[in-house]
Amino acid sequence: MAVGKEIRTQIKSIKNTQKITSAMEMVAASKMKKAQDRMQASRPYAEKILNVIGHLTHANSEFKHPYMTASEENKRVGVIVISSDRGLCGGLNTNLFRSLLKDIAAWQSDKVDVELCTIGKKSTSFFKNTGLTINSVLTDLGDTPHFDDLLGAIKVMLDRYDSGEIDQIMIAYNRFENTMTQVPTVKQIVPMEITDEESMDHHWDYIYEPDAETALSALLVRYIEALVYQGIVENIACEQSSRMVAMHSATENAGDMIDELELIYNKARQAAITQEISEIVAGAAAV
């Protein structure tokens, strides 16, 4: 029947879209599980290092590392922004960028310069249009980021901190709360914010090999890298769960649209049949 051909093609194309979105939902769900496992697996490392750093602050060290002491004035902040490489994951990246832009505006009004290290294509393409300085870029990490891939980007930041060009390093990423909630988080990683717990009575110190500076910087650099790695892994878990939720609602919306269109189509068909019958009846009556 010729009735509602446009509507039928429309329904067909929406059905195709629905197939894609539901497939993406399922893929995201399975990837999310793996990403969450990776997130759990990387936790002990950062936690254990934090423990050691806690011991270090208690230990009566004669050597203070620059990563542990804040510089007197804060003139320039480096921010490591972690985003996804791909889109179609709801408002995940946008929410993070918005909350970061608010912080950046606050810094700029305090006459603090900002420079960025962008991880992920989305943050790279977003922040290059904002006129902020980007000092390093890292993209195409994939679903299973390798630790060695991110060393370069972090080194750029740390080198600039070492040479005194930036006074503070922040990290911006999405914290994984649960499948439904991801919290955009901006937190400071260098200099380390050390919570001063009650000092121990007896003073003691580590034996450092080969010397305090080498051992400490090796430890602190690893801690920072572990934090960034953790941020990336967590952001991937966020990306997948956010995509899963977004695709789920897209699939539902497509279903609603199909229902509506089918109703319109049926009405049109019914109207055509009714019209045809009344025409036949009217024709028969006229004879």
Next chain:
Amino acid sequence: MSVIHVDVVSATEEIYSGEAKCVFAPASMGEIGIYPKHVALISTLKPGEVRVETENGMESIFVSGGIIEVQPDTVTIFSDTAIRANDLDESKALEAKQRAEEAMSNAQGAQDVSSTQAALAESLVQLQMISKMRGKKR
């Protein structure tokens, strides 16, 4: 018999966790053996074998470097997952910078450009590396 708690972790996973009689680790100044009640120590590690002696025998773990922290009753070994060399880190840092410059110079481009851009930056860097290597050989 006193025991010491040993944790071996890397950034991607927890490799070993348990009680041990003693631990041997390839510290940067030479191999060290740690028994319970060892004095507190932090040292960097060379690539090598960490041996953990437990009740049920020896446990052997390869580390490609890292850090060891010793407390009287615990030992924590942070194993590196990445192979580190200063020049390798340096080249990676350069690559990251390069990509940033690339992104900045095309600031007014559309959003979709980013992927082509990344690819371009990557191949540029590769070219650079190749020419550098050739330069060295000559």
